[in-house]
Amino acid sequence: MVKRCITILGATGSIGLSTLDVIRRHPDRFSVHALAANTRADELALLCREFQPRVAVMADPESAGRLAELLADCPDIRILSGEQGLCTVAAAPEADTVMAAIVGAAGLRPTLAAVGQGKRVLLANKEALVMSGRLFMDAVAESGAELLPIDSEHNAIFQCMPADKIRNPVAAGITRILLTASGGPFREHTAECLRTVTPAEACAHPNWSMGQKISVDSATLMNKGLELIEACWLFNTTPASIEVHVHPESIIHSMVEYADGSVLAQLGSPDMRTPIANGLAWPERVSAGVAPLDLFAIGRFHFERPDLIRFPCLRLAAEAFDAGGTAPAVLNAANEVAVAAFLNGDLCFADIPVIIERTLAITSVEPADSFEIIFAKDAEARERAREQIGLLSV
Ligand code: NAD
Numbered sequence: 001m002v003k004r005c006i007t008i009l010g011a012t013g014s015i016g017l018s019t020l021d022v023i024r025r026h027p028d029r030f031s032v033h034a035l036a037a038n039t040r041a042d043e044l045a046l047l048c049r050e051f052q053p054r055v056a057v058m059a060d061p062e063s064a065g066r067l068a069e070l071l072a073d074c075p076d077i078r079i080l081s082g083e084q085g086l087c088t089v090a091a092a093p094e095a096d097t098v099m100a101a102i103v104g105a106a107g108l109r110p111t112l113a114a115v116g117q118g119k120r121v122l123l124a125n126k127e128a129l130v131m132s133g134r135l136f137m138d139a140v141a142e143s144g145a146e147l148l149p150i151d152s153e154h155n156a157i158f159q160c161m162p163a164d165k166i167r168n169p170v171a172a173g174i175t176r177i178l179l180t181a182s183g184g185p186f187r188e189h190t191a192e193c194l195r196t197v198t199p200a201e202a203c204a205h206p207n208w209s210m211g212q213k214i215s216v217d218s219a220t221l222m223n224k225g226l227e228l229i230e231a232c233w234l235f236n237t238t239p240a241s242i243e244v245h246v247h248p249e250s251i252i253h254s255m256v257e258y259a260d261g262s263v264l265a266q267l268g269s270p271d272m273r274t275p276i277a278n279g280l281a282w283p284e285r286v287s288a289g290v291a292p293l294d295l296f297a298i299g300r301f302h303f304e305r306p307d308l309i310r311f312p313c314l315r316l317a318a319e320a321f322d323a324g325g326t327a328p329a330v331l332n333a334a335n336e337v338a339v340a341a342f343l344n345g346d347l348c349f350a351d352i353p354v355i356i357e358r359t360l361a362i363t364s365v366e367p368a369d370s371f372e373i374i375f376a377k378d379a380e381a382r383e384r385a386r387e388q389i390g391l392l393s394v
C-alpha cells in the first residue's frame with residue numbers, strides 16, 4: 001500500500017470537499033500537505049483545523065489575511081496567497097499528488113506547476129486542458145507526470161481502456177468512445193422556454209450536485225463540449241471518433257467500443273467520490289463512501305442523440321477543436337464570461353451560445369505555440385465577449 005501526500009487546489013469547492021471526504025475515510029493511506037481556495041476563509045479555516053495541512057493558500061490576498069487571523073492559534077500552518085502561493089504549493093516536493101479542482105482558467109498555471117514537477121495530477125479542472133491542449137499534454141510527457149482523469153466520463157473511459165494504451169486507442173483496438181451526458185435540467189425544454197430559465201433553475205441539476213459554473217455548463221451542454229475536447233487530448237483521438245449519448249439516468253459514465261464489437265462501460269451512482277477515490281488510490285481500490293448501485297431500483301436506461309439546435313454549445317466546441325490553435329481557449333474564455341453574466345442576471349440563458357459563437361467569429365485563430373499566446377488569447381476573448389454582451393443589452 002502506497003501512502004500518498006496530497007495537495008488540494010480548490011479545497012472548498014464541490015470536488016475539493018468530495019476529495020477530503022474520501023481522504024477522511026483513509027487516514028492510514030492519505031495525508032494532506034496543502035489546502036487552497038479563493039475567498040472562503042472561514043470554510044478553509046475549518047478544513048485546516050480538521051486536516052492539519054502544513055500550508056494553506058487563499059488566492060485572494062484579503063482572504064489570506066482573514067485566514068491568518070482565524071488560524072492565529074495554529075502556528076504550524078503556513079499561509080500563502082495569490083497565484084504565486086497556489087503555484088508554490090502545487091509544485092512543493094512534500095506532496096506527491098495534486099488534486100486540480102480550481103474552476104476555470106484560473107486553474108491553468110497552478111495545475112501546470114504540479115505537472116512540471118512530475119506529480120500524480122488528478123485532473124478535475126477540465127478548462128485548463130481545453131485551453132492549452134497540446135502544450136499541456138507535451139508538458140505532461142516532458143515531466144513524466146501521471147495525469148489521471150477525475151471527470152466522471154473520462155475516469156470511466158480510462159477504466160474501460162488497457163492502462164498501457166490510454167494514448168494509443170488504435171493499438172488497443174478501440175473504434176469509438178461513447179461519451180454519456182445527462183442532458184441537464186433543460187433536456188426537454190423548448191427553445192422558447194430556454195429564454196426565460198433562471199440561474200437557480202440552471203444550477204438545480206437533476207442527478208449531480210456541483211459548483212455553479214459547471215452546473216450552467218451542464219445545462220447548456222457546453223460541459224459536454226469541453227469534455228469532448230478533454231477526451232480528445234487525454235485519449236489522443238478526434239471528435240469524429242467520439243459519439244455523445246444523452247443518458248438521463250447518469251449511471252453509465254461512458255463507454256469504449258472495440259473492433260470486435262465489445263462495448264465496455266463503467267457504471268456507478270452519480271457521486272464524484274467514485275472517480276476521485278479511483279484517482280487517489282489507482283491502481284488500487286479503496287472505499288469511497290458511495291452507496292452500492294441498485295439496478296433494480298433504477299430499472300431502465302435510456303439513450304438519446306443530443307439536440308444541437310436547442311443546445312449549440314456542443315457543436316461550437318467540436319468546431320473549436322477542429323479549428324485548432326487558440327480556438328478552444330477562445331471558446332473557453334467566452335463561455336466563462338457568458339456564464340458569469342448569466343449567473344449575474346446580465347444575460348439570458350439562450351444567449352450564452354450566441355455570445356460564444358460571436359466571440360469565436362471575431363477572434364482570430366493563432367497557432368498555440370506557447371502558454372503566453374494562450375493567456376493573451378484568453379484575455380482578448382474575454383474582452384470581446386464582454387463587448388458582445390454589452391451590444392446585446394442595448
Ligand atoms: P466549485 O465552484 O464548487 O469550486 C471551485 C473551487 O475553486 C473553490 O474551492 C474555489 O475557492 C476555487 N477557486 C475559484 N476561483 C479560484 C481562483 N481564482 N483561484 C484559486 N481558487 C479558485 O467548482 P467544482 O464543481 O468543484 O468544480 C471544480 C472543477 O472540477 C471545475 O473545473 C469543474 O468543471 C470540474 N468538475 C467538477 C465536477 C463536479 O461534480 N463538481 C465534475 C467534473 C469536473
Ligand code: MG
Nearest residue numbers: 151152153227
Ligand atoms: Mg463530467
